[in-house]
Amino acid sequence: MSLTFFFGSGSPFAWKVWLALEHKGVPFEAKRLSFDNDDTKTPAFLAINPRGRVPAILDEGFPLWESSAIIEYLEERYPERPLLPKDIHGRAIVRRMVNEADNYLATTSGELVEQAVYLTPAERDPEKSQTARKQMMDELSRLEKGLKGDFLYEALGLADYAAYPYVRMAQRADERAPGLGIARADMPAKVRAWMDRIEALPYYARTIPPHWKS
DSSP states (O other), X not given: OOEEEEEOTTOHHHHHHHHHHHHHTOOOEEEEOOTTTTGXXXXXXXXXXXXXXXXXXXXXXXXEESHHHHHHHHHHHOOSSOSSOSSXXXXXXXXXXXXXXXXXXXXXXXXXXXXXXXXXXXXXXXXXXXXXXXXXXXXXXXXXXXXXXXXXXXXXXXXXXXXXXXHHHHHHHHHHSTTSSOOGGGSOHHHHHHHHHHHTSTTHHHHSOHHHHO
């Protein structure tokens, strides 16, 4: 395989890229890097991404990092099965949705995961959890209002792959520490149905963070 995809289990940015790769049907080799073992700090990986972060790709010797840049590259390099609409306004809207996901959903879901997964009960800040839960519910309401059909913008594409991992991470926080994340049952009905459609995709199971499966 000429394209290697470097990811960390549980990284929503990497999950977005993985879903995009599967959508496009691009042959690739997925290489999981362990955060606990500092795999992202090895000389071999730093030669690919000097920032030492995932996701990153190596495509026929060409290294690239930062999830949004990777997505844009994949869209141009492999134009079959596009992730973006054809018209200029549609592409602009989807790119806006991606920016909103990476800036707002990412922040709130990250805080929920921090409180629920990475902190001990004694270290948790109930006020931060409550604030993050409210912010996430506000964002989920925005998503619901934006769902005009089965997916976030006309057909299945980048908007869905950008938003889904953050929403699922909020649910994951609640699974790890009930009450500190957003339970699936508490999400708006249209959002739950949209998640069901993403999870019914034939390649979805391959993209689930590996450590969740164990």
